Amino acid sequence: MFTHVFPLHKIFHLWDTLLLGNSSFPFCIGVAILQQLRDRLLANGFNECILLFSDLPEIDIERCVRESINLFCWTPKSATYRQHAQPPKQSSDNNGVRNSTPYFSVDSQDTPKTDLSRESIQLNDLKSEVSPRISAEDLIDLCELTGTGHFKTPTKKTKSSKPKLLVVDIRNTEDFNRGHISGSISIPFNSAFTTEGELSQGPSTTMLQNFKGKVIVIVGNVAKHTTEFAAHLVKIRYPRVCILDGGINKIKPTGLLTVPSPQI
Incomplete structure (x- = not known):
């Protein structure tokens, strides 16, 4: 090419x-x-x-x-997901012998698909989004989350002084307090930006500004809100913004959400 x-x-x-x-x-x-x-x-x-x-x-x-x-x-590997880059399924001929077309790629998509993998979306939806989606598998790996899930526990890595990414949870405060990804910050969608389009001032938005240039992952429970929030960050020149594919519902079944201790 x-x-x-x-x-x-x-x-x-x-x-x-x-x-x-x-x-x-x-x-x-x-x-x-x-x-x-x-x-x-x-x-x-x-x-x-x-x-x-x-x-x-x-x-x-x-x-x-x-x-x-x-x-x-x-770039998180699942952000380059392509539906037709999957290895072909094995099939059996008339004699019962399994066969498949040779496949030589070493893409991350070669691994078996799980409940935490990327899902295919309609082309119109893809065109309407300015930020790529990443899989729950990628997020769990990059955040080095461990717990009693039904997936393979990622290999523990040596943590650097600064995290590779920041997870921004845009659900309302009540939902965030019921369970959230460890290390994530809460910036509710409805109060995140001023009427002038700037980030509202607060401890969480200050942390977000400090991570400008790092990978930012937007997590929510309303797909429209996550895409709009990500698009707005891109508009105000955040360079590496991703959306969690499937939202917070993809993480809930893993048992990896953190629930704050009740105040006594």
């Missing part, structure tokens, strides 16, 4: 890098190219952008490789 727009000496760099990732890595390279062309693309209309791609300007390939690797490492 990239040999149509890059000279061979630049393609060599991309080939070496492509071998490090799975089949979602070309997408990261494409985004890295767009990041370099961002200002020019935003300043032009659609027709001008098409002409720009037909005669691609000079691209710093070293920067492209560096930024694509960074994007690949920052």
